[in-house]
Amino acid sequence: MxxxxxxxxxxxxxxxxxxxxxxxxxxxxxxxxxxxxxxxxxxxxxxxxxxxxxxxxxxxxxxxxxxxxxxxxxxxxxxxxxxxxxxxxxxxxxxxxxxxxxxxxxxxxxxxxxxxxxxxxxxxRQHERSLSAREKIIVTNATVDGGQQYSGQQTPPLRLFTVSSNTIPGGRMIDTDRLPNLGYIPAAPFLEVPVVDQVRLVERLVAEEGGRTHTNWEFTISLPAAYWALLEATTTSNVFNQLLVTVGNEPVFAGRINEPFQNGNFEKTFNEASQVEGVKRELARLQRRK
Structure with missing residues (x-):
């Protein structure tokens, strides 16, 4: 009942x-x-x-x-x-x-x-508590001039797009193994960042009511301070739109923008281990090499 x-x-x-x-x-x-x-x-x-x-x-x-x-x-x-x-x-x-x-x-x-x-x-209400958490820094970049200029090997840019169910002139359809039949994105992103500050992954074991447990994997992407205001403004105007994040031209993950992204950070949480490795591999490409 x-x-x-x-x-x-x-x-x-x-x-x-x-x-x-x-x-x-x-x-x-x-x-x-x-x-x-x-x-x-x-x-x-x-x-x-x-x-x-x-x-x-x-x-x-x-x-x-x-x-x-x-x-x-x-x-x-x-x-x-x-x-x-x-x-x-x-x-x-x-x-x-x-x-x-x-x-x-x-x-x-x-x-x-x-x-x-x-x-x-x-x-x-089901009371949950975190039993353990393991943090790993996947990307850490020392940026110069707000990420606009840097030395060393160039990394692919991080790009943020809105996704539409309708065809977009000049755009393209996103249909990959990771993101099947996602939708259409425009030719240009609403935000492009040449170098990110950091990508962090937290693996968290959570206890549910009744003794069950489950694991969450939470990625947090941090942008240079020069992009904080732009990130908040562009996500404010796109609240409740579908978001696609790419590394270069490679689609990595998608989700709804439920509220503006503040302080240069945004997160994506996964509940399936099979989804995590591919995302981690793509985000690791944002790491600068000397």
């Missing part, structure tokens, strides 16, 4: 959709869930239960919501009442009335093609 807090969360979402019945839609389709499409959906990284509502202005059109959040994982057609768009959420501790629970998904309520409200589903 599902945990009572999950049931309560869905009940709250259902009651909210009833309250929106006054803003009816004109279609006559039968109520029920339908998957938006078969494209993998990255979870939203929200900082609080109020965060999503701040991102979505009252009356925002559906195309604007899609531009902000991407496609939902499921759409519930409520017939004459409304549509309910479901998004997975990277779990975070609930900061509303559902204490000692995690927020696990978000519902965006649409009436007459416009944003109306949000709701959340919850799960009991």
């Amino acid at each position: 599902p945990p009572i807090k999950i049931l309560l969360g869905h009940l709250i979402c259902f009651l909210m959709s009833l309250l929106l019945a006054g803003c009816s839609r004109s279609n006559t389709s039968e109520p029920g869930p339908r998957r938006a499409d078969k494209t993998p959906v990255s979870p939203l990284a929200l900082r609080s239960t109020a965060h999503l509502k701040r991102l979505l202005a009252p009356g925002m059109k559906t195309n604007e919501i899609l531009a902000k959040l991407g496609k939902p994982i499921t759409v519930f057609d409520a017939g004459q009442w409304a549509e309910q768009w479901e998004y997975p959420v990277t779990p975070f501790p609930a900061d509303d009335g559902m204490r000692d629970a995690y927020v696990i998904s978000a519902s965006v309520f649409i009436t007459n093609g416009c944003f109306a409200n949000v709701g959340y589903a919850y799960a009991p």
Whole structure:
């Protein structure tokens, strides 16, 4: 039987959709869930239960919501009442009335093609603790003039692109073993860095509730100070867009930009050991050689 807090969360979402019945839609389709499409959906990284509502202005059109959040994982057609768009959420501790629970998904309520409200589903908090952590510095570069000039062997640049599901004139399709059928990127990145300051890998063994354990591998890429403001500005304008990171022309990893990258750092976490070695090998190419 599902945990009572999950049931309560869905009940709250259902009651909210009833309250929106006054803003009816004109279609006559039968109520029920339908998957938006078969494209993998990255979870939203929200900082609080109020965060999503701040991102979505009252009356925002559906195309604007899609531009902000991407496609939902499921759409519930409520017939004459409304549509309910479901998004997975990277779990975070609930900061509303559902204490000692995690927020696990978000519902965006649409009436007459416009944003109306949000709701959340919850799960009991599972207490985790880090049992051990091993850190390895993969790249460390002494930069000169903010990384613009340096001596020694030239390294391939680090490049950041936005990814689109639509064809981009002059762009190219990314479809590799590591990133199958990812999407299209433009000819030029939104940020290119000739030399990074550091790449760090932390392997962390985590204990879950019930005695289970799992391992996470977290890469952190640090840029020279000269690029901090530009990194934050460009990622701010691309929040919730899909990001591709390449070393030279080689695609390395991708993910959603859930919030601006600050202080010149950004991270990527993997849960599968099979994914780690290839990424580590490509990022190691950013190391300068004398």
